[in-house]
Amino acid sequence: TIIMKKILFTATLLISSTLLFSQTKFGLKAGVNFANQQVSTQGISASFSSLTSFHFMGLVDYSISPAFSIQPGLGISGKGFKFDVEDVTGKINLMYLDIPINAVAKFPIKSLGKFFIGAGPYAAIGISGKGTADGEEDSDDLFSEEGGYKRGDFGMNFLGGLEFKNGITFNANYGLGLSNVAVNNEEDLSIKNKVFSISLGFLF
Numbered sequence: 001t002i003i004m005k006k007i008l009f010t011a012t013l014l015i016s017s018t019l020l021f022s023q024t025k026f027g028l029k030a031g032v033n034f035a036n037q038q039v040s041t042q043g044i045s046a047s048f049s050s051l052t053s054f055h056f057m058g059l060v061d062y063s064i065s066p067a068f069s070i071q072p073g074l075g076i077s078g079k080g081f082k083f084d085v086e087d088v089t090g091k092i093n094l095m096y097l098d099i100p101i102n103a104v105a106k107f108p109i110k111s112l113g114k115f116f117i118g119a120g121p122y123a124a125i126g127i128s129g130k131g132t133a134d135g136e137e138d139s140d141d142l143f144s145e146e147g148g149y150k151r152g153d154f155g156m157n158f159l160g161g162l163e164f165k166n167g168i169t170f171n172a173n174y175g176l177g178l179s180n181v182a183v184n185n186e187e188d189l190s191i192k193n194k195v196f197s198i199s200l201g202f203l204f
Contacts, residue, residue: 023062023063024060024061024062024063025060025061025063025203025204026058026059026060026061026203026204027058027059027060027061027169027201027202027203027204028056028057028058028059028201028202029055029056029057029059029169029171029199029200029201029202030054030055030056030057030199030200030201031054031055031171031197031198031199031200032052032053032054032055032197032198032199033051033052033053033054033055033077033078033079033195033196033197034050034051034052034195034196034197035050035051035052035053035078035079035080035081035193035194035195036048036049036050036051036081036194036195037079037080037081037092037177037191037192037193037194038177038190038191038192038194039189039190039191040189040190041188041189041190042188047081047194048081048082048083049081049082049083049084050081050082050196051078051079051080051081051082051091051092051093053077053078053079053080053093054078055075055076055077055078055098055197055199056075056076057073057074057075057076057077057098057100057199058073058074058075059071059072059073059074059075059201060072060073061104061203066106067105067106067107068103068104068105068106069103069104069106070101070102070103070104071100071101071102071103071104071118071120072099072100072101072102073098073099073100073101073102074097074098074099075097075098076095076096076097076098076127077095077096077098077124077175077195077197078093078094078095078096079094079095079096079193079195080092080093080094080129088133088134089133089134090131090132090133090134091131091132092129092130092131092142093129093130093131093132094126094128094129094142094143094149094193095126095127095128095129096124096125096126096127096153097124097125097127098122098123098124099122099123099124100120100121100122100157101120101121101122102118102119102120102157102159103118103119103120104116104117104118104159105117105118106163109162112162112164112165113162113163113164113165114162114163115160115161115162115163116159116160116161116162116163117159117160118157118158118159118160119156119157119158119159120156120157121154121155121156121157122154122155122156122157122175123152123153123154124152124153124154124155124193125151125152125153126142126143126149126150126151126152126153126181127143128141128143129141129142129143129147129149130142131147145183147183148182148183149181149182149183149191150179150180150181150182150183152179152181153177153179153181153193154177154178154179155175155176155177155178155179155192155193156175156176156178157173157174157175157176158173158174158176159171159172159173159174160172163203167202167203167204168200168201168202169200169201169202169203170198170199170200170201171197171198171199171200171201172196172197172198173195173196173197173198173199174194174195174196174197175193175194175195175196175197176192176194177192177193177194178192179192180192181193
């Protein structure tokens with residue numbers, strides 16, 4: 001009996017591990033960002049033109065149930081904006097390491113796959129930042145005391161899309177920055193990231 005109990009216990013552990021592993025998928029997604037920033041000072045706010053950039057991300061899709069998943073991820077994402085002020089055109093081009101953790105609800109669509117919506121927080125670390133005006137690039141790193149941007153950022157993601165039966169995914173995401181990323185050399189200056197993105201991905 002003791003041997004039988006050990007065998008049953010081992011079998012239960014193996015089955016549980018297999019089931020747990022089968023609930024976890026891994027994924028990749030890449031696509032286009034349309035980035036902008038909300039800038040405000042002394043009660044006056046302004047947005048600029050959207051900057052087209054890109055993102056690339058790896059993620060884990062851990063299914064709590066058939067209708068609900070947690071999706072932590074890690075990837076790079078371009079942010080910033082374009083401007084045209086007093087005949088001076090240019091752009092602020094920022095690249096971040098993004099770390100989102102999204103809660104995702106999934107709804108089956110017959111013969112197609114699943115429709116999903118979700119939301120969750122993200123943290124980000126600036127890895128490169130360059131400014132360009134009238135075609136000339138500033139040599140200063142924008143993520144510095146002189147450059148004017150903090151490296152750290154955090155905010156909320158809102159997402160939706162389709163997960164097809166073959167594992168291909170179509171995603172739309174809106175990242176709303178909640179952190180003031182300005183170094184604040186000037187009093188009352190606030191800069192917050194905003195990014196709308198679309199991407200194709202694959203879960204396996």
